[in-house]
Amino acid sequence: MAINAFQAALFGLFACLASLPGMGGTTIGNYTLGRPLVAGLIVGIIMGDMQTGILVGAAIQVVYIALVTPGGTVSADVRAVSYIGIPLAILAIKNSGIDPASAEAAGMAASLGAAVGTLGTVLFYGTATINLVWQGMGWKWLEKGDLHKLYLVNNVLPWIGHIVCSFLPTFIITMGGTAMVDLMKTYMPMDGIAMKTLFTVGSLLPTVGIAILLKQVISKPTDFLTFFFGFTLSAVMGCNLIAAAGIGCFFALINYEIASLKIDLANAPKAAIASGSDDEEEEDI
Amino acid sequence: MAEKKKLSKKTLAKSFRNWSYGNLTCFSQEHMQTFGYLCAMLPIVEELYDTPEEQKQALQTYSAFFNTEPQIGTMIVGVTAGLEEARANGEAIDDDAINGIRAGLMGPLAGLGDSLIVGTLIPILLGIALGLSTGGSPLGAIFYIVVWNLLMFLGMRFAYNQGYELGGKAVEALVGPKAKALRDSIVMVGTMVIGAVxxxxxxxxxxxxxxxxxxxxxxxxxxxxxxxxxxxxxxxxxxxxxxxxxxxxxxxxxxxxxxxxxxxxxxxxxxxxxx
Incomplete structure (x- = not known):
């Protein structure tokens, strides 16, 4: 299996759209096209093997399930993860003959994706820095009252930066993908320490993504019980995610009812009866 | 006295479109979402003010640094559209007032958006999508594409209109005590789903x-x-x-x-x- 110039160009185009900051906008670009699972579907279709694409995308998605970028600091670049990492991982898996649905393939995909994504942060800073040039022009146009040129600054000129920082790197690296994967096969045998480590890292990496999420949602020690509850639902009771979300919603409802009851009770002496909230009438004293 | 100026539906829709597409397209570490914001306000000032000089002056208000979580931050754009309309009708609102409100809102809404949208909603959607992807099925990816974009389109449009119509009160609804109870409960679902993931x-x-x-x-x-x-x-x-x-x-x-x-x-x- 190899990647031809047309396929590599398509990856390059999607990289432009899916980056953060990208030309597809935040909602459709970064948060849709940039998610590895969606990219897995797209790359899979482009490479003619949708199934492997999705399996690889899903494996990498777990690592980046929570890619929060507070204040514009990034720990991984989505265009690199999704449109360089996934094509390379598909090549590596196909050309080494591992079963794409196996845990080994998932581990290989996750570690390749993470390696490429971390190196790719340089592309993020590159794009943002080039945008400074357009913004500088924008300030001048704003000063002169040439207001419609702002659309040019915001929607058109950043494409130039993306050709340099998104299209070209993606195109060149995915074009050379087959050669790279062949080299890897020759110099890094599967039973060697390097490959064993690579796969093990791949299985460990998703924990970082989940821990980043936990950091966001855990504000007091008892929140761990909630997390542990969800983990147990799946690990011991065999609930899938939809079932776990359903059970979670039920407990959240109880939690909300209790919390709003508390608020109503706290407000009751001050607000008397008049401002009683609509859903908790009966419990008001 | 002149007739009261009112922003047309078309202009508001254009401003919303400009923001929802362009909030980060020309991102830099120095100005972040400022240019996206300028483009969102451009249709508004063009409709409210007649002379190019007035338009330019009004737009320059929004050249101050801006950065927030772009989805939920749509509400701030709506709020300032309302404020700008009031200002064009002669109310005493100066640049400092508008930028004070913007700066005061962008921090809290960024925190809210990062934890609710990026930290909870997206992982839940992706978690469900991953579950639907077993064996390489495209169902999960399609589910995520449709549900996420639908939710965001409707949600962001709602946030924009709420911000425009209610002004500061809209934000109150997001950070009041009842809203906190709701938020905590949603985060609770998120925490369980993360465990299951x-x-x-x-x-x-x-x-x-x-x-x-x-x-x-x-x-x-x-x-x-x-x-x-x-x-x-x-x-x-x-x-x-x-x-x-x-x-x-x-x-x-x-x-x-x-x-x-x-x-x-x-x-x-x-x-x-x-x-």
């Missing part, structure tokens, strides 16, 4: 060759203590390092590389593969 999608096992003196496999013993014990231990370890020891995610990944390397060397980890 951890148990479903992380697969860490020790080497199959690792055998206890009695003859049983060590992995079986671990499963006997608690199923998926190793993933749980590693998740807690990463959380501890990143939260308590302030290790950043890249360094955390490197630590895991070292653990994997050492683990493979001493024979604890062994993926048992061949080409």
């Amino acid at each position: 951890g148990a479903t999608w992380v697969s860490i096992t020790c080497s199959p060759n690792l055998v206890l003196p009695g003859g049983g496999k060590f992995q079986d013993t671990l499963d006997g203590i608690y199923p998926h014990l190793l993933p749980m231990v590693f998740i807690i370890f990463c959380w501890y390092m990143m939260t308590k020891k302030k290790v950043n995610p890249i360094v955390m990944m490197l630590i895991l590389v070292v653990i994997a390397f050492v683990g493979v060397l001493i024979g604890f980890f062994d993926p048992a593969l061949s080409y």
Whole structure:
């Protein structure tokens, strides 16, 4: 299996759209096209093997399930993860003959994706820095009252930066993908320490993504019980995610009812009866 | 006295479109979302003010630094559209007032958006989508594409219109006590789903060759203590390092590389593969 110039160009185009900051906008670009699972579907279709694409995308998605970028600091670049990492991982898996649905393939995909994504942060800073040039022009146009040129600054000129920082790197690296994967096969045998480590890292990496999420949602020690509850639902009771979300919603409802009851009770002496909230009438004293 | 100026539906829709597409297209570390904001306000000032000079002056208000979580931050754009309309009708609102409101809102809404949208909603959607992707099915990706974009389109349009119509009160609804109870409850669902994601999608096992003196496999013993014990231990370890020891995610990944390397060397980890 190899990647031809047309396929590599398509990856390059999607990289432009899916980056953060990208030309597809935040909602459709970064948060849709940039998610590895969606990219897995797209790359899979482009490479003619949708199934492997999705399996690889899903494996990498777990690592980046929570890619929060507070204040514009990034720990991984989505265009690199999704449109360089996934094509390379598909090549590596196909050309080494591992079963794409196996845990080994998932581990290989996750570690390749993470390696490429971390190196790719340089592309993020590159794009943002080039945008400074357009913004500088924008300030001048704003000063002169040439207001419609702002659309040019915001929607058109950043494409130039993306050709340099998104299209070209993606195109060149995915074009050379087959050669790279062949080299890897020759110099890094599967039973060697390097490959064993690579796969093990791949299985460990998703924990970082989940821990980043936990950091966001855990504000007091008892929140761990909630997390542990969800983990147990799946690990011991065999609930899938939809079932776990359903059970979670039920407990959240109880939690909300209790919390709003508390608020109503706290407000009751001050607000008397008049401002009683609509859903908790009966419990008001 | 002149007739009261009122922004047309078309202009508001254009402003919304400009923001929802362009909030980050020309991002830089220095000005972040400022140019997206300028483009969102441009249709508004063009409709409200007649002379180019007035338009320019009004637009320059929005050249102050701006950055927030772009989805939920749509509300701020709506609020300023309302404020600008009031100002064009002669109300005493100066640049400082508008920028004070903008700066006061962007921080709290960024925190809210990061934890609710990026930290909870997206992982839930992706978690469900991953569940639907078993065996390489495209259903999960399609589910995510449709549901996420639909929710965001409707949600952001709602936020914009609420901001425009209610002004500051709209934000009140997001940060008031009842809203906090709702938010905490949603985060609770998120926390459980994250737990389920951890148990479903992380697969860490020790080497199959690792055998206890009695003859049983060590992995079986671990499963006997608690199923998926190793993933749980590693998740807690990463959380501890990143939260308590302030290790950043890249360094955390490197630590895991070292653990994997050492683990493979001493024979604890062994993926048992061949080409």
